[in-house]
Amino acid sequence: MEMVPKEFIDLAHELAHNFKTEAAFRSAISRGYYGLYNLMSRFLVNNNIALPDTAKAHNLTYKYLHNCEVQDVRKLAKILDDLHDERNKADYHLELTHYKDPKVAIMSYLRANAAYNGFEKLISKSSNRKKIVKGVITHKNKTQT
Amino acid sequence: MNPICITRINSDIIDDFSCSTSDVLLGEVEELEPICSLPWQGSKLSRWPFLIAENVAALEFEDAVPLELAPLIPDKRSPGHSQILLVTFAIPEKSDHFFTYLSARTTTSPYIVVQDRFEPSPRQTRFSPDFYAIKKWMAPVIWRTCDSLIENKQTGQILRTIPITISPQVVREAEERSLTDDLESSIKLAQENYSTLESIDINIEHDPEIVDRKTIRFTLTVSGEPELVLKDEFKFKDKLYSALDIKTCEQITTTYKWKS
Numbered sequence: 001m002e003m004v005p006k007e008f009i010d011l012a013h014e015l016a017h018n019f020k021t022e023a024a025f026r027s028a029i030s031r032g033y034y035g036l037y038n039l040m041s042r043f044l045v046n047n048n049i050a051l052p053d054t055a056k057a058h059n060l061t062y063k064y065l066h067n068c069e070v071q072d073v074r075k076l077a078k079i080l081d082d083l084h085d086e087r088n089k090a091d092y093h094l095e096l097t098h099y100k101d102p103k104v105a106i107m108s109y110l111r112a113n114a115a116y117n118g119f120e121k122l123i124s125k126s127s128n129r130k131k132i133v134k135g136v137i138t139h140k141n142k143t144q145t
Numbered sequence: 146m147n148p149i150c151i152t153r154i155n156s157d158i159i160d161d162f163s164c165s166t167s168d169v170l171l172g173e174v175e176e177l178e179p180i181c182s183l184p185w186q187g188s189k190l191s192r193w194p195f196l197i198a199e200n201v202a203a204l205e206f207e208d209a210v211p212l213e214l215a216p217l218i219p220d221k222r223s224p225g226h227s228q229i230l231l232v233t234f235a236i237p238e239k240s241d242h243f244f245t246y247l248s249a250r251t252t253t254s255p256y257i258v259v260q261d262r263f264e265p266s267p268r269q270t271r272f273s274p275d276f277y278a279i280k281k282w283m284a285p286v287i288w289r290t291c292d293s294l295i296e297n298k299q300t301g302q303i304l305r306t307i308p309i310t311i312s313p314q315v316v317r318e319a320e321e322r323s324l325t326d327d328l329e330s331s332i333k334l335a336q337e338n339y340s341t342l343e344s345i346d347i348n349i350e351h352d353p354e355i356v357d358r359k360t361i362r363f364t365l366t367v368s369g370e371p372e373l374v375l376k377d378e379f380k381f382k383d384k385l386y387s388a389l390d391i392k393t394c395e396q397i398t399t400t401y402k403w404k405s
Contacts, residue, residue, distance in 0.1 A: 021337040055354040075382050085398045088353055103403045
């Protein structure tokens with residue numbers, strides 16, 4: 001059976017709350033982001049909206065959902081973008097000292113978890129799924145012309 | 146050379162002077178080197194390079210960075226209507242090139258500019274003043290700040306100000322992308338919606354994995370529990386998405402630090 005992205009979010013919770021090292025806190029930020037990213041990007045792919053096998057897929061997932069005209073999805077997509085930015089910092093900028101603070105990791109987890117649950121709830125309804133997909137395709141067509 | 150610190154009054158600076166009252170010091174400075182006023186139209190961030198003035202090399206000022214923000218304090222001359230904001234600027238790699246901007250603003254956010262002054266004047270800041278001279282013109286300003294703070298402590302009024310630091314690159318980007326007004330609105334919304342906000346830093350963020358992608362990054366220093374900050378974030382985002390268009394929201398990212 002395939003792993004569900006929620007497991008990354010759960011691991012983020014574990015790392016942020018039960019470990020006491022900066023490496024764990026930084027990893028919590030990264031796992032939280034990937035949990036949310038996988039949920040959102042897989043939703044797009046499963047609905048025949050192609051994403052490239054490159055780092056661009058991260059930005060495209062955000063942009064497609066942010067421009068899908070469904071207001072609630074926009075805000076959740078914005079959290080994805082915020083967390084992507086945070087993950088870049090946590091993974092690449094070891095000189096930044098504020099990641100020693102567990103609150104930064106807990107905040108990242110909370111954001112990822114809230115956005116994950118929100119998006120999952122939205123796409124559980126068929127009417128919402130259709131609206132989102134339609135919005136993404138419209139945006140995609142507009143930007144391609 | 147260390148930057149002059151306005152928010153934490155340094156007794157060493159004041160001790161250098163034999164005069165004991167601000168009025169005497171102010172009179173002395175004004176008599177020697179009259180402070181000139183610079184007209185600064187509007188309160189737009191895009192005007193921050195207003196420092197590019199008269200005899201001063203534009204390129205030098207473009208790199209100026211704010212070092213310290215003093216508390217916003219009531220202006221004695223028009224109580225209740227305006228406050229004084231002090232900002233010390235520095236030019237990187239030229240440690241002796243720093244100067245202060247003095248601004249009277251309205252008492253409530255977004256602190257519209259009533260009057261601005263640049264001290265010392267562009268004529269004076271051909272940037273050869275030695276440290277003693279700089280301290281000399283800073284002194285009356287520091288004294289006035291001190292006086293007002295003491296006065297407010299006596300009345301029991303608690304002054305709370307949120308320092309905002311905006312990188313020069315953000316100012317440029319905002320201008321190029323016509324986002325200056327939106328940026329001001331975003332700052333105002335952040336101030337209004339985060340209950341434990343301590344400071345705001347705004348920078349340009351380059352994506353290390355995607356070439357040419359850059360965003361305007363709000364780093365909010367907060368002091369509340371993460372659960373509370375998350376609630377505040379949702380309020381902030383709701384207001385942001387109501388106030389700004391979608392393309393602008395797309396370019397702004399938010400991240401957090403905790404006050405240590």
